[in-house]
Amino acid sequence: MEKEKNKCQRCGTCCRKGPPGLHREDKRLYEQGILQKEHLLTLRREELVRDNVMDRTIRLSEEMIRIRSKRHETACIFFDGKTSGCQIYEARPLECRVLECWDVNKIRRVYATDRLARSDLFSPDSAIKQIVDEHEEQCSYARVAELAVRIRANAEPDRPDLEGLAGMVGLDLGMRKSLQDRTGAENLVLEFLFGRSLFKTLPGFGLEVRETEEGYRFLKTDR
Ligand code: SF4
Structure with a gap:
């Protein structure tokens, strides 16, 4: 009988599907150097992008920053395919912490709120x-x-x-x-x-x- 899924099995499916968008709460990861500029991709306002949570292409109503995918793959750059593990697991961003693949309501509630933008990371007069x-x-x-x-x-x-x-x-x-x-x-x-x-x-x-x-x-x- 198939086991009921109510906790993360560390199968890596979510990390293979695509990396997370970042939120203001994740700013500390940038400040601590865990997330660096080359790890990140900016998706600009009104850009057409694939929305993994809603499973469709959308035009962004506001800018967002997400972790990059591996080259020519959808998987997150921090996903280790050999172990199906996360290379920054202890410091993984908000969306990765709240994502429960057996119940996406939690991530749907947070994923479009308080998104991190470039203006949060640069000093205003720089x-x-x-x-x-x-x-x-x-x-x-x-x-x-x-x-x-x-x-x-x-x-x-x-x-x-x-x-x-x-x-x-x-x-x-x-x-x-x-x-x-x-x-x-x-x-x-x-x-x-x-x-x-x-x-x-x-x-x-x-x-x-x-x-x-x-x-x-x-x-x-x-x-
Ligand atoms: S940061 Fe870690 S947990 Fe989040 S998608 Fe990437 S590999 Fe998976």
Whole structure:
């Protein structure tokens, strides 16, 4: 007879499905150096993302930071596949502590509240905060979505829309490169500071970006 599940069997299924989002309560893990910039990924406001708890793609109403997945896998980077264990078990974040796979009500109550954002981690007058804010203003997903919808809807998209989106793609990449040149920041750190590049995320909005001699071009994709 199958055992009734009312406590964690340490099977690793949850950790394989995807890493947790972070909450303000998890800020101490960043301050203690347990979670470092290269362990984290920022998902920006209005970005299209897969929501594992609701099991669907959603547009984020607010920014969130989550632990990264392993390369080309959905599993959390701290998941040890050999032991099905967590490498930071004693310091695992809030969502991992409340997740009960046999009853998801508890995680549903906490997962969308008090989410950690970049502004919680940078001092308000720091140079990095100013750069991140400028990027957010110039490359917001609200504007990306607006342009992408119009470009997809028109057989012959308006030139200002195409130029506007191409400008944002160029600015997004330019700001990353500029910071990397000045500080030596690795790509993983840049994805924490600025989120994923528009080059990577535009296919979620139905547009693939191609770089040509004339500049950035957009191909409509099946979604
Ligand atoms: S932090 Fe640990 S418990 Fe949480 S998903 Fe990652 S491996 Fe699993």
